[in-house]
Amino acid sequence: xxxxxxxxxxxxxxxxxxxxxxxxxxxxxxxxxxxxxxxxxxxxxxxxxxxxxxxxxxxxxxxxxxxxxxxxxxxxxxxxxxxxxxxxxxxxxxxxxxxxxxxxxxxxxxxxxxxxxxxxxxxxxxxxxxxxxxxxxxxxxxxxxxxxxxxxxxxxxxxxxxx
Amino acid sequence: xxxxxxxxxxxxxxxxxxxxxxxxxxxxxxxxxxxxxxxxxxxxxxxxxxxxxxxxxxxxxxxxxxxxxxxxxxxxxxxxxxxxxxxxxxxxxxxxxxxxxxxxxxxxxxxxxxxxxxxxxxxxxxxxxxxxxxxxxxxxxx
Numbered sequence: 001x002x003x004x005x006x007x008x009x010x011x012x013x014x015x016x017x018x019x020x021x022x023x024x025x026x027x028x029x030x031x032x033x034x035x036x037x038x039x040x041x042x043x044x045x046x047x048x049x050x051x052x053x054x055x056x057x058x059x060x061x062x063x064x065x066x067x068x069x070x071x072x073x074x075x076x077x078x079x080x081x082x083x084x085x086x087x088x089x090x091x092x093x094x095x096x097x098x099x100x101x102x103x104x105x106x107x108x109x110x111x112x113x114x115x116x117x118x119x120x121x122x123x124x125x126x127x128x129x130x131x132x133x134x135x136x137x138x139x140x141x142x143x144x145x146x147x148x149x150x151x152x153x154x155x156x157x158x159x160x161x162x163x
Numbered sequence: 164x165x166x167x168x169x170x171x172x173x174x175x176x177x178x179x180x181x182x183x184x185x186x187x188x189x190x191x192x193x194x195x196x197x198x199x200x201x202x203x204x205x206x207x208x209x210x211x212x213x214x215x216x217x218x219x220x221x222x223x224x225x226x227x228x229x230x231x232x233x234x235x236x237x238x239x240x241x242x243x244x245x246x247x248x249x250x251x252x253x254x255x256x257x258x259x260x261x262x263x264x265x266x267x268x269x270x271x272x273x274x275x276x277x278x279x280x281x282x283x284x285x286x287x288x289x290x291x292x293x294x295x296x297x298x299x300x301x302x303x304x305x
Contacts, residue, residue: 001245001246001247002246002247002248003247004247004248004250006184006185006186006198006200007184007185007186007250007253007254008185008186009184009186009187009254010186010190011186012254012255013254015254015255016254027187027190028165028166028190028191029190029191030165030169030190030191030192032192033192033194033232033233034169034172034173034192034194034233035172035173035233036172036177036194036195036230036231036232036233037172037173037174037175037176037177037178037194038177039177039227039228040177042228043224043227043228046227048224051164051167053164054204057294059283059286060286060287060288060291061287061288061291061293061294062276062287062288062289062291062294063276063277063278063279063283063284063287064276064277065273065274065275065276065277066270066271066272066273066274067272067273067274068272070296070297070298071294071295071296071297072295072297073293073294073295074293074295075293085278085279085280086279087276087277087278087279089269089270089272089273089277090269090270091203091204092202092203092204093204093279095204095205095209095210096204096210097279098210098211099210099211101207101208101210101213101216102204102205102206102207102208102209102210102216103204103205103206103207104207105207105208105216105220107213107216108207108208108216108217108219108220109220111213111217112217112220112221112224117221117224118224130164135166138166138167139166139170141297141298142167142297143166143167143170144170145295145297146167146171147167147170147171147174149295150171150176151174151176155176156176156177157176157177157178157179157227158168158171158176158177158178158179159178159179159180159181159223159224160164160165160167160168160178160179160180160181160193161164161180161181161206162164162180162181162182162183162184162206163203163204163206
């Protein structure tokens, strides 16, 4: 069987933009590492908050729009799974609409809490729609708002799942 | 996603990003990442494969304890298919023998809510307290 290295999405996006005659996208390159925050508790005692960027919303909420949507949704992970929806402009939605856990892994996380591997799952998860063109807006507007709101949930660890 | 992880980590809370896009994660350098070599849209597994999703999540979360150097990416031992040729066609229509197709597969950038079901629009609460709309003071395009 033929093995290949991971797809270089930066390179493929650049080629795609070139083919379309778009100016090349300015990817974010961070030269410095952020110091690791210490894990204050073992995972088996830690409360985990989930953040996902696959465009998930629940029935009753306003869906995301596709043009630089900087908003976020709060989703109760203990709410009905049948009310979960997904809208996104940039990835194949068929799998997530069959099973939201492919980019919003609530069920596997609940199983890990039940088995004792993980301490607890925070009730409130946060979702937004990735593919926001301006990295600066993510950095200056969305990220600080999400981080501030997250602090009120007092998680020990945070899992971020892009789509 | 990595930009958000970096800000949360800087507040003193340990973060871990899943990723299916190695090059992007390498560039953004989130503090900890677990890489899943699956097509986009399956970062935490295949649909209706809960046992595999749980096994993958277990391996991924071990990254909280295994990763000791900021920016390190742990590759999880899972393959989408034993044969990796599915990667050829991703964002490369010519490789699909489909050179006439446009190479932009993405949907148009509508600026109105895009509901999965039309009925969702009818029950949506525009004043919904769990929908947080942010406006930036720095609104110039980049």
